[in-house]
Amino acid sequence: MQASSTDKIEPTSGPTSATLPASRRPDPAEVPGLRWGVLGAGWIAGQMIRSLGSTRQQVVAVGSREQARAADLATTYGVPQARAHGSYEALVADPEVEAVYVATPHSEHLAHARLALAAGKHVLVEKAFARDAAQARELAGLVRESGLCCMEAMWSRFLPHTDVVRQAVASGLLGEVSTVLADHGQPLWPGGPRRLADPELAGGAMLDLGVYPLSFAAMVLGGIEEVVGLATPTDLGVDARVAFAVRGPSGALGSLSTDMSARTPTRATVCGTAARLELDGDFYTPTTVRLVAPDGDVLDELPADPDEQHLGLRHEACEVALRVRAGETESPLMPLAESVRLMEHMDTLLAPLRR
Amino acid sequence: MQASSTDKIEPTSGPTSATLPASRRPDPAEVPGLRWGVLGAGWIAGQMIRSLGSTRQQVVAVGSREQARAADLATTYGVPQARAHGSYEALVADPEVEAVYVATPHSEHLAHARLALAAGKHVLVEKAFARDAAQARELAGLVRESGLCCMEAMWSRFLPHTDVVRQAVASGLLGEVSTVLADHGQPLWPGGPRRLADPELAGGAMLDLGVYPLSFAAMVLGGIEEVVGLATPTDLGVDARVAFAVRGPSGALGSLSTDMSARTPTRATVCGTAARLELDGDFYTPTTVRLVAPDGDVLDELPADPDEQHLGLRHEACEVALRVRAGETESPLMPLAESVRLMEHMDTLLAPLRR
Structure with a gap:
């Protein structure tokens, strides 16, 4: 054994030139629109509404526990024409709404996604998907029974x-x-x-x-x-x-x-x-x-x-629209x-x- | 419970001005010299010898299993006057040597540090300190019995x-x-x-x-x-x-x-x-x-x-010199x-x- 000494080599030389590929994500302005209902009236709900302003996705309704809060949100973020509902139940029952964005705390995701699915609406559920894996599995099961489209709003994956x-x-x-x-x-x-x-x-x-x-x-x-x-x-x-x-x-x-x-x-x-x-x-x-x-x-x-910053939220909503228009219930992403x-x-x- | 929505706050603003303190590490050119023997003739041994050129630490001997390799190292890194020993035993027995730098593979650290301690020399042991904790504890015990100074060559800590x-x-x-x-x-x-x-x-x-x-x-x-x-x-x-x-x-x-x-x-x-x-x-x-x-x-x-780069190795050798001159057997760092x-x-x- 030649246990002589501590050796060192210089790092292997890598490529001296290479280029990054171009993104294949669709232009949000060209994705067919869905009519959205926003469930929840906090910070992220506002950011999502703002981001959809540059797309063909329409926010037709906002629902909160307080109608005034829903109305404020719609006005503040540029969709004053959206109906302001004073309950989540009223929001999901709105016949104009095709898809619901659930923007409440993690603890409420399962209950609110269930509400939307039961009303026959597609659902985009804010991350994390639920409060734990038991709830996540329950929600995934409800989606599969419903035949509707549902996706966790892990916006980074669609950027x-x-x-x-x-x-x-x-x-x-x-x-x-x-x-x-x-x-x-x-x-x-x-x-x-x-x-x-x-x-x-x-x-x-x-x-x-x-x-x-x-x-x-x-x-x-x-x-x-x-x-x-x-x-x-x-x-x-x-x-x-x-x-x-x-x-x-x-x-x-x-x-x-x-x-x-x-x-x-x-x-x-x-x-x-x-x-x-x-x-x-x-x-x-x-x-x-x-x-x-x-x-x-x-x-x-x-x-x-x-x-762009939080305008990037629009890409996940567009992904749901693409899946719904393709008759699919999940996103491969x-x-x-x-x-x-x-x-x-x-x-x-x-x-x-x-x- | 007001489980309304996902909230967000802007990050707490921190200090708007603050300055980093100055280093208190001693100037290597002012640290009293020790006479060093280098045990091992690999890459790190060469870097250490080179780094000591700008200090008062003297490399008086180099030891390898092959004398020619030791002589090559001394010449290549600017200490042609250092004695080239053809065995580690001869290196640690060199009466001119006060402290030994162990620069062999981790598997040999315990054996080579023991050799140096038994010969009455202070020791700087290349990191990792030993091949496992059992060996590390054994080496620490040997050091304490010897009354000599020993330190792991974790050079970053002294920069x-x-x-x-x-x-x-x-x-x-x-x-x-x-x-x-x-x-x-x-x-x-x-x-x-x-x-x-x-x-x-x-x-x-x-x-x-x-x-x-x-x-x-x-x-x-x-x-x-x-x-x-x-x-x-x-x-x-x-x-x-x-x-x-x-x-x-x-x-x-x-x-x-x-x-x-x-x-x-x-x-x-x-x-x-x-x-x-x-x-x-x-x-x-x-x-x-x-x-x-x-x-x-x-x-x-x-x-x-x-x-500076690998010249930074000199700081750890200077730390050993400071501890030895202060009559201490360990570094608080x-x-x-x-x-x-x-x-x-x-x-x-x-x-x-x-x-």
């Missing part, structure tokens, strides 16, 4: 830059994917929305923020087969932060984290044996994607549109089984806090 | 920028530390040095590369109390990559990874409730440190010296107990592959 990431991975541009890094931290606790602190409302960092790095890793790894992590509770017992590791079917790993008590860079990186993709913060919104060689050279860059699996992984990570 | 990080954390400049992110991936397998692929030589990503993010997290978290992760083996059963999570005593978490099959950004970020520190890749070498507000504004920046604890954590993470 143009995400299609570039998917193609880069599938084409072998990165070589073999080996490690995925993604973090999502925002200072939303303490001092933020009550629902994030409240166990009753399925609060905590994971369902609100951590679902993004988890979903991203599942997408680029081609699924997640194993997950382990550590979660630190708040005073009320929801997760203030979670650091976690995941394994994909090929043996590639993800190193992921979420934190609702501090701002983290909220970057994502897909590292392959030939090159890596770096997504600037916030990686789950319309952002800049960079193809980087092992030696650090930037081979290509797809810049973010600085104006975010199938129900995937939503259920992600909830199972989150249950695994949060189990120590729920005991 | 000037690291002292800035330590002060920023201790002073509360970041608020409360919440999440630490660090990755270290280099494409060194397959096709790299044989020792990294060889289980006999304690190969794998963790002991060579992963020890850096682990050590970094332990430093900024004030210790590590819990560790979980996933490791993917190579064909010969060492770890190709590991994704892992750690928890510090305050409940802050680290999301960490290592990979010897792909280049990762090799960045580190310390996220606090008031601000974060971002260390550019390669974070474990002399690098740029940035103080960043929650809104992304860069509040202050400590730029890297582009010429990298005490033996810390080296043992880090090996215990690595054992925990690698246990599934060693079964």
